[in-house]
Amino acid sequence: MDRKRKDVSCSTKIRSIIRKISDNKKLLEKILTDLRNTTDDESSDLSIDFEGDFINNKEKLLLLTRSESRKESDLKRLAQKLSFLEPFRQYPQSIIRKLVKYSRLIGFEAGRILLDAGDKPLCAYFILSGEVKVNFDKVIDPIQRLLETIYNGELRGHVQQLKTKTYGRGNLIGMNEFLYNEARPSRMFVTKDVLCIQFKKKYIIPTLLPLINQWCMVFEYLSEFEIFKYLEFEAKRELSTIGKVKKYQARSLIEATDTSYFLIEGEITVIQRLLVENYRFNRKPQKRLYHDQNALEYGNNVESIFMKVCVLSKGSYFGLGERISKSKLWTSDTCRVLYFSKQKLLQYGSPEVWNAIKARLDAMYPPDDEIFKIFQYGRDWLNYKKDLLCQLNRGRGLATIHEVPVTLRCMKLKRSFMRNVNMTTIPDYLVGGSDPLEDEINHPFVLDEGGPLREYMFGRFKTEPPHSFENTNVEEKVDNRGSVEYETFPSFLNYDLLK
Structure with missing residues (x-):
């Protein structure tokens, strides 16, 4: 009024x-x-x-x-x-x-x-x-009057300072x-x-009407992110005047060093750069994580690799000082982001809340050593896949079982025998787990740690995934002379004997 x-x-x-x-x-x-x-x-x-x-x-x-x-x-x-x-x-x-x-x-x-x-x-x-100088009126500003009532004793001088601003x-x-x-x-x-x-x-x-319309749009975007729900109305209103909306085309890089981003539309791929050192161990080339990941100059034995860490979708935010701020962000398609200056953004709200948000974001992204382990696992799997495809394409009869003595074929293979032939472990997919080659190879051929021994005894064969992996008795008809029962490896189940 x-x-x-x-x-x-x-x-x-x-x-x-x-x-x-x-x-x-x-x-x-x-x-x-x-x-x-x-x-x-x-x-x-x-x-x-x-x-x-x-x-x-x-x-x-x-x-x-x-x-x-x-x-x-x-x-x-x-x-x-x-x-x-x-x-x-x-x-x-x-x-x-x-x-x-x-x-x-x-x-x-x-x-x-x-x-x-x-x-x-x-x-x-x-x-x-x-x-x-600004002199706050007690009638218009009841908060100052309340503070003066509460701290009427030893803190009265501090309240008087709050009541005036220059x-x-x-x-x-x-x-x-x-x-x-x-x-x-x-x-x-x-x-x-x-x-x-x-x-x-x-x-x-x-004059400011175009900017006022833009500020209203930014204020609506702020309500879509949970991170701003704890802020007061006045703080969100001031943030809407310093926030800006920007559109990125597909296949663009985003720098999040000094800027905080909030994804409104599209997807962004987080790419982590790792420095990997090449060395030799027992005359074999090996790789390890370089000790200084922020190094600008390094030797010829150090190379850069780029790993895809995760994909950010609508509602995600980054650039608040967390570990991902040092990563490269690659737009998968057309994206629209709301961005602020990180220094100005952190002035609003409690510092404890911002620190908790940064700690939560850091917990969501893997550290450098875990990313390097994923890189090594993927590299080993590619080598294994390449070697496997070479073996399958050598031209041998893939559905042929070589003639071996029936007694040897039907003997009981116990745990002690497996230890003698250096078969200390059985892969997961042989005891009911998923076959790692199921999506990679159209032919259901299985090679495991017992492959050399099995190839020597039985040759290459065609197999189907077993439905059970416990002690299973299999009946096979050999030369139409009746059924023969024998115990063998779990992966030997349910295959057709072909002469």
């Missing part, structure tokens, strides 16, 4: 106008005096005076002229200079140029009330020099009230003479 202002007399209004003209006259005289003592090189300098008023006297004089008479070249130079300052970094230069075009330079003496509590947002101010050069005040259409929460009064750039609402809102 807006507070009603008291009616003022005509004489008070006239005195206010005269004082404003007098202030502007003093300001103009000071600027003209400084401009006479300034050389042409200093007036055309594009550097920012961080110890002074940020802008030079020529640019100050530009802001005192009418907006219709300002040149585009001068506005472009001033907008380029302001774009390096913190309050304007989130705006493109084209928008800053429009803001500067309809702004003006204004000064306030010490003791003046710059903004009053409950006022409608009509102007925003960027402070070039001076100091403005804005100095480089601060932009009043812009949030524009964007959120809120009344002034507190009174601001000038403690030191202030020189500032004034932006009026009737020019700012049409």
